[in-house]
Amino acid sequence: MTLQPPGEYHRDLIRLADLTLHTDVLENYRFVDCTLVGPAVVVPLNGTEILHCRWDGDLGAVLWAIDVERPAVIGAIGLSNCQLIGCTLQRVGLAVPASQVDEISRGFTA
Incomplete structure (x- = not known):
């Protein structure tokens, strides 16, 4: 995989650490049917959508x-x-406000 500026990735295997060499925040990325690999913990911010994803663990x-x-x-x-x-997210944690854990748990697929 060749690293790209913010944009779209389709069916790629992506090591999240490779995208964060110079920043702690990924902005305006779109990942479709990708495998995102940690180890990492992600924090959704500012309108981020996580739809129909599978989390290993x-x-x-x-x-x-x-x-x-x-x-x-x-x-x-x-x-x-x-x-x-x-x-699919492998070896990736999801950090969310404690008040949202129950809501997010209901929509969780592992």
């Missing part, structure tokens, strides 16, 4: 609850205005 291990009082998260990959559609 136990729900309790994948979801990371963030206290709403916490001002920042260091070491995670922010996804801003991104779309993940039909992707």
Whole structure:
């Protein structure tokens, strides 16, 4: 896979760390039917959509609850205005506000 600027990836195998060499936030990316590989923890921001994706791993291990009082998260990959559609995420955690864990759990496919 050749790294590209923000844009679309289709049916690619992508190591998330390769996209974050110079930034902690991926903006305006669209991943369709890709395999996204960690180790990584992603934080959805600013309108990011995650639709029909499969997460490898136990729900309790994948979801990371963030206290709403916490001002920042260091070491995670922010996804801003991104779309993940039909992707498989391997060795990738999902950090979300603690108040949203139950809602997200209901739509979770592992």
